[in-house]
Amino acid sequence: MSAYYTSTTERAIAATARPKVRKLAASLDVTIEERFDGAWHELILTAPAGRLFADEGLHEFVIANAGPTTDGLWSRALSRLSASPVEPCTDEACEWCHSDDDEGGR
DSSP states (O other): OOOOOSSHHHHHHHHHHHHHHHHHHHHHTOEEEEEEETTEEEEEEEOOTTEEETTTTBSEEEEEESSSOOTTHHHHHHHHHHHSOEEEOOOTTOTTTSOTTSSOOO
16 A cells, blocks of 8 residues: 655645544544555545534545545545534434444444
8 A cells, every 4th residue: 555646745745634634533533544556545534333424414534536646635634524523323214323234333
């Protein structure tokens, strides 16, 4: 798994944003999955079980570049995490939280 930046400026932006994202995610109990594979680079931010990103009404953010660069991913992740509080999911019929196979959500 490797990251590719188009400039030293983009690399520096990521180097500043990455630890902030990781610290904020840890404080919110949000998991980060990094997928840097060839022609598609993405970060997947997942809210803890039974919770969601309230402002968006989503359990997961996928921040992706349709190309081989990692430019902007970490700064966009920081913006998304900073802007949307993590709150309990109150939807009793939520397929994400209440799966049919009794796993109790993701």
